[in-house]
Amino acid sequence: MAGTIFSKIIDRELPADIVYEDDEILAFRDINPQAPVHVLIVPKIEIATVNDIQPEQAELIGRMVLVAQKIARDAGIAEDGFRLVVNCNRHGCQEVFHLHLHLIGGRQLHGISAR
Ligand code: 5GP
Numbered sequence: 226m227a228g229t230i231f232s233k234i235i236d237r238e239l240p241a242d243i244v245y246e247d248d249e250i251l252a253f254r255d256i257n258p259q260a261p262v263h264v265l266i267v268p269k270i271e272i273a274t275v276n277d278i279q280p281e282q283a284e285l286i287g288r289m290v291l292v293a294q295k296i297a298r299d300a301g302i303a304e305d306g307f308r309l310v311v312n313c314n315r316h317g318c319q320e321v322f323h324l325h326l327h328l329i330g331g332r333q334l335h336g337i338s339a340r
Contacts, residue, residue: 228271229271229321229322229323230321230323231265231267231321231323231325232271232323234251234253234267235251235267235269241253241254241256242254244264244296245266245292245295245296247292248269249268249269249270249285249288250266250267250268250269250285250288250289250292251266251267251269252264252265252266252267252292252293252296252328253265253267255327259327259329260329260330260331260332260334261330261331261332262296262297262300262302262307262328262329262330262331263327263328263329264293264296264327264328265325265326265327265328266289266292266293266296266325266326266328267323267324267325267326268282268285268286268289268324270285271323272323272324273322273323273324274313274314274319274322274324275311275313275324276313276314277324278324289326290309290326293309293326293328296328297328297330300330300331302330302331305330306330307328307329307330307331307334308327308328308329308330308334309326309327309328309329310326310327310329311324311325311326311327312327
């Protein structure tokens with residue numbers, strides 16, 4: 226995969242409103258938020274889609290969920306609730322082919338869509 230826009234954010238070639246970072250994971254606010262809290266949680270290694278996750282990356286994926294939990298708690302939306310969404314390929318309306326969790330909350334959500 227030739228670096229996506231998220232690789233450029235990870236490499237600080239493009240600006241982003243970063244809310245969390247560790248050695249393996251970066252989280253930043255979505256440029257087009259669908260709710261008061263809309264954060265993208267991204268592994269620093271390039272994994273294009275859910276289809277490309279390898280068994281040995283299971284822990285990394287689990288840590289991404291824990292990062293989402295922390296961000297939700299820090300944002301004060303954990304108790305009211307939120308949505309975690311991963312879009313995959315065309316039918317999933319994936320636009321950026323670098324795996325990411327959408328953390329969406331801060332208002333009442335409807336249906337199952339992220340939009
Ligand atoms: P996808 O449809 O691939 O699951 O979601 C990609 C998300 O990335 C979209 O919600 C879109 O608004 C967001 N996005 C696209 N380009 C940028 C960018 O340059 N910066 C940030 N912060 N978000 C972006």
